[in-house]
Amino acid sequence: MSVCRYVRSRVVFCAQLFALFVLSLSAFGQVPRSQHVVLIIEENHNFNEVQANMPWLVSQGNANGYASNYFAENGGSLKDYLWLASGSCHNASACTLPAGTHDFGCTGNACTSPITDDNIFHELNAHGIAWKVYAQSYAVAGGIVTAADGANGTAYYRRHNGATWYAEILNNLNADGTYDKIVDFSQFATDLANNALPPFVIIVPDGNHDAHDCGSGAAACLQAADNFLSANVAPMLSKSYFQSGGDGMLLVTFDECGGGVNSCTPGNVYTAIIGPNVVPHTVSGVSYGHENALRTMLEALGITTYPGGAATHSAMADFFGGTPTGVLLADDFSSSGVDTTKWSNTVFTGSQNTTVPVNDTNGQLQIGPLPTNATSSSYNGITSRNRYDFTGADAYVQLVQPAAANSNAFSMFAVGNDVNNFYRFYVSGGSLVCEKKIGGTKSQIGASITYNAVSHQFLRIRHDATTGNVVYETAPNNSGAPGAWTQQCSEAWNTTAVPLSSVLFEMKAGTSVAEPNAPGTVIFDNFKAEKPVLLTDDFNTTSLDTTKWSNTVFTGAQNTTVPVSDTSGQLQIGPLPTNATSSSYNGITSVNRYDFTGAYAYVQLVQPAASNSNAFTMFAVGNDVNNFYRFYVSAGSLVCEKKISGAKSQIGAAITYNSVSHQFLRIRHDPTTGNVIYETAPNSGGAPGTWTQQCSEAWNTTAVPVTSVLFEMKAGTSVAEPNAPGTVIFDNFTAAKP
Template sequence: MKTRCMMMAALAMSLMSTALVAQVPRSSHVWIITEENHSYEDATAAMPYLMSLGNQYGLATQSYADMHNSLSALMHLTAGQTVTLDDNTTLFFDVDSIVRQLMLQGLTWRSYQESLPFAGFEGIDAFPYVKRHNPLAYFTDSSTASTAINSVPYPANITLDAGASYNYVTPNLLNDAHDGTMQAADDWLRTHIPAILARPEFQPGGDGIMIITFDEGNLGSDNRCSATVLSGCGGHILTVVAGPQVKRGFRSATWYNHESVLKTACVALGITACPGQARTAAPMGDFFASSALQVQIISPAPNGMVGNPVHFQMDAIAGAHPVSAMIVYADDHEVYRTYSDRVDASITLSGGSHRIVVNAWDSTGALAQARESITVNDCPLNAASPSVTICTPAANATVTSPVSFLARATDNAHPVSAMIVYVDDHEASRTYSSQLQTSLDLATGSHHIVVNAWDSSGALFQAQEFVQVK
């Protein structure tokens, strides 16, 4: 296994010089969808809908799987290394992964699994669901009480779901070309992909990125590592890249593997410490058009209600020249500056409405700007520890939709690891921090609001109230 990994790393380095004139743009929502056990030639011939997406957006003609064996191959897609060779393992692995990096960055993730019996199910199979096709479920970071429930049954209400930063979708055994036919797999994509592409991040001007790929090529007959290395790996596979910023009708002849897909997700989400071999892999930058200097406000959300200190996250996306500085202004007064391409700072502002402007400059002096308005709510926190305070809306308040929610969790003994707000027993939003801020469309009438919080020890604490929407 070590020899194979070294061979793949050497192959990647030898082929990397042909890649990446353009950069992978930043994205707030990355979607990964995996199919099973078929080589490039078979997929291009038997999956017309998937090929239509590739022809409309982008198609990687030289994409290769690291190895055979479903779980091991998918670990390369999510952890950048083999991790295990046992498809039937019941262990959880304390290794670096996309889950760990997302949580360290305060980003969200979700694994949508068709035929999963219930959210957080950890069994190895419940036909036609199998855990080995759900690699995110094997990490210690994803097996706690507050994170295991990120594995949810698919289909969910994909069109209206708030969506996570990183979304991993797996059809069941009958629909991913493993047990069923390739036509069935293609029909599944034809039925379900349009709902994802209807989401806001995939509309014109959006930043969504979707990658559809296979875990491995034909078992027993395709061990290709590249067009010239014909044995030792997992085979030649079809990979499609879609999104508003993807070049239309693009076909890439650049060599890519699973670590390339993982690296693309990392770069898009602003993760610098990409796991395993993905740290040195080439992202799929040639699929995206070059652009001028841009500024993106990640948080707080525009017109949002937030508590103090306000967590600011902004990115400057370089064009032809590197970013030299960024400055954040509140009501025309500078509140933060950095000589880098990212703002990640917590700043205390007075209660009330504020105009936020962030400027970025590149090395030539070119300026890019983004702006928004926010409202700071200085609600008094519950003195008990641990506790949850619902800052807004007030208990028994009469409000109009969309309803702004702001809740904060405090715990003097352990860090707060996650918060979830439920409306009438249905999850509405979640965060991996001590402050949950969102805006929800609610129907007219009375609603029961529950906010749960977990700390790093797994302890659960909550607050609840009723509100009336008129």
């Protein structure tokens, strides 16, 4: 059983001309501008608890959109509120401080000094955008910014009011200690009735109404929070700006999954985005956190300066159209029960017998024991709770154990639209069959083959975006992951019957006739649906595509005076400085993080820095400033480098750089060996030719988690260069899974 985790692999916008061809594969909506952005932060409960006990909120999330894979960054309330305001926990011992953020001694309860780092309140003030915090019980607690937790016997918590910890506010108080933009919640109804809500609003319920103070138990606590929302927030949703054609955006999230520890089962927190521009019934499986929520709010408000972690995390743009690339859905069935955020205990390809057991047991999906001598069709299984854009995607599952070969019972894996339209593999009576049902008529694709439990242990159905075919493939087991795939059958995908933009996944098993021999229990494991292209850019736009890249570098210091431009269909960095008095690097970093398991990333190095200088041209895949893998070219040499836990070292020997044979640089993860592999290739019409390995070693998954990487291209100088280093030119970047 492999460990499959969602990561912050986020979406890709194809803005170049090539995107007219691939748009359906990777594009999705941007965050629309809004003059009515509202944030509400609830407390200390995980996703499942909320779904079970907050019917009003859940109904709004179902009708609009919610995230099923949203995790808080820290335990301790205040730190999470700070992530939502400035993209950091502001405590170096509690989190890795994102670039541009500092340690202000912040715990879950307080900070030792006012936070002076950039934050959403500073950006709002700087952009002249009005905002207000409406805090329940604030007036009784004293009505001043520094009112303490529980002041005057209230359930007001300053640690739940993030704005009160920033120098932007604390240095500009009124003489009586108040601040005009932080008011008691009683003012909310008045402002709402008078259409006087500012463009950005934070609602801070008190501890009796944010699910924090739970003396009577979690269920009653959450119901009180839900009642507060339905009574006080529902009237806002009836306003014109939250109706069709409006621009309202309400984001409701929870600080963490549990009281102060953020260690729960499950550990995800419920987060909903509500508004007329949200695609109805969105359920996002993308791995998100509070930095993503901050980025989303800023983009909605038209602010393009992103504090802290928001600078390197994407907005939750999939709520506003389409679906993201990367992992669509994954499950290693290691939870204590079927994950109901991913699956429903239903079958969509036929009738269901709910008496057939379906369990998530011993880290596997088990269906059975299947019945013997059943008097009618008896199938059960699971279907994905959501539909997915399957353009250019694939879905596979490990069939650990099919029904007994001496029976005619079926083990089935399907991708499709409804009971009359789908594609599926099945194993029955010792045979493996590719099947389709189109317009209600079932038929076989190709000849059935003898099922082999070793070579056919993984079953995959994929859409070939080039040929337009559905392709059925099998692979052996390789330590819980598929080995090399072998095609079994293929034909044109019927996009009318099974629209690629909206498919379901199903695993089921059962019997169609009486079985004198016991069919046994069918066991599945290690399901994954994914799109192979993670990020691609041929730099053919007129400027840097900021939906894909940020003009930042994550592997070291940045000199923003070094020019970076998307010019003449290329990424150009420079001219690099001569005789610079300090380190002078600039470049771009992917906006999003990606699941790099079994993936590769390459870029064309059209022109490195001048070989008669010591300037550097660099291409990196990594986690943060202290942990990454990269190629660099300097002074005529090509070097494979790594930095692990802050210590840089070379992998293998440096080689003489050859601008022809080394024009493409590739870093990839080999899932079979677990290695990082550095490769080069010549240019072949703007695409890489044959790859040649230059160096390799074991991938350090602790320092550089393979499930969450950034990509970077940069160039610069570390010392004074008497010879002009020139301009570095990159082109044709691609990150994908084979």
